Amino acid sequence: MTENPEGTAQNPPPEQPVGRSRAARPHGKLRRRIAGALAIGLGLLSVGFLYAAFAPQPQVANAQPDTALIAKGEELYNNTCITCHGANLQGEQDRGPSLIGVGDAAVYFQVSSGRMPMARQEAQAVRKHPLPIFDPETQEGRANLEALGAFVQANGGGPVTPAQSGEALQGDDPGRGGVLYRLNCASCHNFTGVGGALSSGKFAPALAPASEEQIYTAMLTGPQNMPRFSDQQLTPEEKKDIIAYIEQVNEENNPGGNELLGLGPTAEGVFIFTVVMAGLVGFAIWLGAKS
Structure with missing residues (x-):
């Protein structure tokens, strides 16, 4: 017991177990870390079991x-x-x-x-x-x-x-199919699907004789010089719309007049150019003879 300047007695403060608290702290942190790691591990295992139980199985795994x-x-x-x-x-x-x-x-x-x-x-x-x-x-x-x-x-x-066949492979939007056809197919098969010559003795065949299944599988596999169109490049719906456009063109390829082999704007332009040039040459000859 000590005595302060005022003369009153004062008990000394109790001693703190410094050594014991400092030694106990590392063990507490280690236990918390182990408990956290166990919790994360159990959570990951639970998620894995739930995914395995409820995730849909791919068709390849089920197909025998x-x-x-x-x-x-x-x-x-x-x-x-x-x-x-x-x-x-x-x-x-x-x-x-x-x-x-x-x-x-x-x-x-x-x-x-x-x-x-x-x-x-x-x-x-x-x-x-x-x-x-x-x-x-x-x-x-x-x-x-x-x-x-x-x-x-x-x-x-x-x-x-494809599992479908015939008209089931024709899409509902031939207008969109026409746009996709002109972007991806017309450069080789022509605007009306009559085909055309390529290099090294190869050619793009006419599409009229091909069935819906043949057109669809050709887009998937890319025969000869034709490129392949995966489902990422052209979705199944877009492929079907292209087929719908081709079938529509085959049915309405000759709306009237001379079809000019069905070659589309190229043949029509060449025909007009030839007629106009022949007329100009004839007119020039007539003028020279008259002079």
Whole structure:
């Protein structure tokens, strides 16, 4: 006990356990850090379990290959395609390209349009009547096309033929399809779809004979010099609108007068230029004779 200047007694302050508090602080921080890490880990695990339980599964994971269909396609491939494209779709030099990555869509376009198998090596495969076993107008032909495409798809992957067919592949907005066609297709296929010549003996074919499925699969696979249009470049709806425009043009390609081979503004301009120039030359000759 001490005595202050006023004479009153004052008890000394109690001693603080300095050493014990300082030693306890690091352990408290460590426990808080461990608890926080455990909480974050449990939260991440909970989110992962919830996502796995409720997230939609991709179609590829659910799709089961039809082994019987693939086996039938392999038989057809060995009978009609293996000589040029190889036993493993790897292709053969100076005979045929690899089929790895071309997909079921390319098989449908090339075989249903008669371009494959080719009769001989040319700059470009030309359209002809398909083999009877692959004629898309018959039930047997459609089944064989599906089987052959399934075999190539199972072993090489690539774009697939759309599930819809016929008029179901025609969009609701041919006006928008016309704009997209002029931006992406008219430079090769002409404004009215009659086709045109390209370099190195190749050409853009006329679109009138092609079915909706063939036009759609051609856009997906890009045969010959044609570029591929993925769903990021042209959405499925935009592809369908283009098909609707092409079908509309095929039906109304000759609204009246001389169609001039259906070549559109180019042919009309050349015709007018030729007529005008011939008239001017004739007028000049007449003036000279009169003089």
